Amino acid sequence: MTEEAQRVFDAIDALAEIADPKARAIALGEVLKGLSGHNKRLKEMRQQAVNELLARDGASLRTVGADLGVSFSTVQDIVKGYSGSGSKRPKAAQPPTD
Numbered sequence: 001m002t003e004e005a006q007r008v009f010d011a012i013d014a015l016a017e018i019a020d021p022k023a024r025a026i027a028l029g030e031v032l033k034g035l036s037g038h039n040k041r042l043k044e045m046r047q048q049a050v051n052e053l054l055a056r057d058g059a060s061l062r063t064v065g066a067d068l069g070v071s072f073s074t075v076q077d078i079v080k081g082y083s084g085s086g087s088k089r090p091k092a093a094q095p096p097t098d
Contacts, residue, residue, distance in 0.1 A: 043083060050078045 015031065018024035053064045061072040068075070077083070
């Protein structure tokens with residue numbers, strides 16, 4: 001895990017160590033409320049970073065996936081802005097049946 005990511009998780013873990021339950025509940029509520037707004041920003045920042053990786057000479061979905069430790073399809077999903085289950089993705093156009 002990167003140092004930056006570890007610092008975020010350490011800060012979250014520190015919330016559990018707040019002795020006063022009222023202060024702990026307030027702090028946890030503040031974080032929970034603030035996280036929802038940050039999720040979209042985090043996804044957008046990750047998408048930008050992946051697009052930068054793909055813009056490098058010789059880069060492909062597979063090479064970037066290997067660099068990040070994810071599948072090429074995950075890289076493709078990130079680039080397209082998809083997250084969550086496949087059921088939330090736009091349906092592919094179906095040819096008409098006669």
